[in-house]
Amino acid sequence: MDGEIAVTASEGLTKAELVEEVARVTQLTKKQAEEIVNTVFTTIVESLRTGRKIELRGFGSFRIRNRGARIGRNPKTGEKVEVPPKRIPYFKPGKELKEQLNRQAP
Numbered sequence: 001m002d003g004e005i006a007v008t009a010s011e012g013l014t015k016a017e018l019v020e021e022v023a024r025v026t027q028l029t030k031k032q033a034e035e036i037v038n039t040v041f042t043t044i045v046e047s048l049r050t051g052r053k054i055e056l057r058g059f060g061s062f063r064i065r066n067r068g069a070r071i072g073r074n075p076k077t078g079e080k081v082e083v084p085p086k087r088i089p090y091f092k093p094g095k096e097l098k099e100q101l102n103r104q105a106p
Contacts, residue, residue: 015037019034020033044062047062048064048089051064056094057094058094059094059096059097060091060093060097061092062090062091063089063092064088064089064090065087065088065089066086066087067085067088069083069084070082070083071083
């Protein structure tokens with residue numbers, strides 16, 4: 001996590017930009033880089049789907065939080081509606097990531 005990336009998107013980082021950066025840094029083709037990025041994302045989703053947490057040391061961890069059923073309100077009509085229970089993905093940043101984000105620029 002020490003390397004600086006060349007992406008300078010002001011609105012955020014798209015998947016296409018991530019693929020381009022992986023291809024540039026690893027000197028792989030964009031197709032190969034896209035396969036790597038897709039494999040990482042698919043593995044994270046499948047692990048969460050099966051109830052496993054993902055811990056990336058120095059970066060953070062992905063977990064599932066369970067939200068119970070509740071009574072909500074339709075914002076258009078104000079009518080009460082039943083909201084079913086959900087499983088929500090949750091990311092908790094690691095210590096090293098937080099330190100890097102809060103480090104003062106030279």
